[in-house]
Amino acid sequence: DTEVTQTPKHLVMGMTNKKSLKCEQHMGHRAMYWYKQKAKKPPELMFVYSYEKLSINESVPSRFSPECPNSSLLNLHLHALQPEDSALYLCASSPTNSPAYEQYFGPGTRLTVT
Amino acid sequence: SQELEQSPQSLIVQEGKNLTINCTSSKTLYGLYWYKQKYGEGLIFLMMLQKGGEEKSHEKITAKLDEKKQQSSLHITASQPSHAGIYLCGADSDNQGGKLIFGQGTELSVKP
Numbered sequence: 001d002t003e004v005t006q007t008p009k010h011l012v013m014g015m016t017n018k019k020s021l022k023c024e025q026h027m028g029h030r031a032m033y034w035y036k037q038k039a040k041k042p043p044e045l046m047f048v049y050s051y052e053k054l055s056i057n058e059s060v061p062s063r064f065s066p067e068c069p070n071s072s073l074l075n076l077h078l079h080a081l082q083p084e085d086s087a088l089y090l091c092a093s094s095p096t097n098s099p100a101y102e103q104y105f106g107p108g109t110r111l112t113v114t
Numbered sequence: 115s116q117e118l119e120q121s122p123q124s125l126i127v128q129e130g131k132n133l134t135i136n137c138t139s140s141k142t143l144y145g146l147y148w149y150k151q152k153y154g155e156g157l158i159f160l161m162m163l164q165k166g167g168e169e170k171s172h173e174k175i176t177a178k179l180d181e182k183k184q185q186s187s188l189h190i191t192a193s194q195p196s197h198a199g200i201y202l203c204g205a206d207s208d209n210q211g212g213k214l215i216f217g218q219g220t221e222l223s224v225k226p
Contacts, residue, residue, distance in 0.1 A: 031212055042216035043214075043216055047215055058213075097211040098212075099144045099164075102147055105159075110154065
């Protein structure tokens, strides 16, 4: 299994809602990542987890809360988002967070905040 | 901080033609990755280059990393409509353990 899965595929939420994005991989990877991608722009790193511990937080607002409950699963909890947070959210994984390994990306969750 | 500059930003080629996309880094590259993305979808890994002078090929796509490890090129031979998409170069920023940064992307269209 060489796949990173993300659910849901699409999500529409109001600014007062609480929702979660889910990412899963069964490749035995120990590094997992969240990226945000706006239209016509490249992905921007949000968070890096290494061995289930948060290793990089790119100064992301606290309304985004990541969680890595086990080595296969990565969540992104969303609360009180703003319309400008609408974007494609991509999850990725790699064997470790070493630059010697490429990152495998999931298909993304298209988030719309109304 | 490290920056990646891609050129051209967009490219329209006739099917069967060759093309090259360039990626230039402001700092020495520890690892250079090429990805392809269809609009609104995830990134598909193409190739990774790490050593100066390294060259890798897969099907009709060849990627090279220059000796100084600051510039990479992606060459597609005999382009096909299936090659259309956005090509992104990525690099581990300052060797910071997974902090991947990307160039702005090159949008490729292939006319049948």
